[in-house]
Amino acid sequence: MTSSAVLVVEDDRSMRKYLRGALEAHNYAVTEAGSLAEANTATAAQSFAAVLLDLGLPDGDGLTLVRAMRAAASTIPVIVISARQREDEKVDALDAGANAYLTKPFATRELLARIRVALRHATQPASDDPVIRIGPFVIDRARHEVLVNGDVVHLTPIECGILALLARHAGKVITHGQLLSEIWGPRGKEQTHYLRVHVAALRRKVEQDPTRPRWLTTEQGVGYRLRDE
Ligand code: CA
DSSP: OOOOEEEEEOSOHHHHHHHHHHHHTTTOEEEEESSHHHHHHHHHHOOOSEEEEOSEETTEETHHHHHHHHHTTOOOOEEEEESOOOHHHHHHHHHHTOSEEEESSOOHHHHHHHHHHHHHHHHSOOOOOSEEEETTEEEETTTTEEEETTEEEEOOHHHHHHHHHHHHTTTSOEEHHHHHHHHHOGGGGGGHHHHHHHHHHHHHHHOSSTTSOSSEEEETTTEEEEOOO
């Protein structure tokens, strides 16, 4: 496999050095940027397979970069690495279009896993296929039917919509807001408590132990994720 180019946007020199070492040890080619301005220069000069992004940068908020990239229809995976632990910070980052959020300090293993997941999904074309296959699931949106390990499970249209949306972005946390607006439309924000009810019902149908979900996991206060490994 050829090495993948990763842009590391981080103003803390020692953190940059650590990230470069960890990534280069796994055959990623690393470009460093210490500010938003340097990041803009780097992204204009070269294309990257993924971006690691600190939020607190000397010339502004890292989310400015994500928003600009998504506004320009860039689908390059962005993994936010931040010391900010608040749930609303995570929600903001994911809603802005970040693929994942890692809170400092984090294990190298976890960072590498997030990059792997992000790269895997970035290389798969966005699927218009009505049938989605992920983990033990085969999801047929048109029929509102799901196979779990080969067994047919009947879902309501909303349950199927939730599962299909999570499956299309498997491995990635989808925020409550993203789920609500996608499933219920612009008025979805009023449905927050129903979302929890539907997810609980969905888990009872697709999880072996709904109280300890193996696949459909909760990111407390942020959203849900469908694991794909
Ligand atoms: Ca910083």
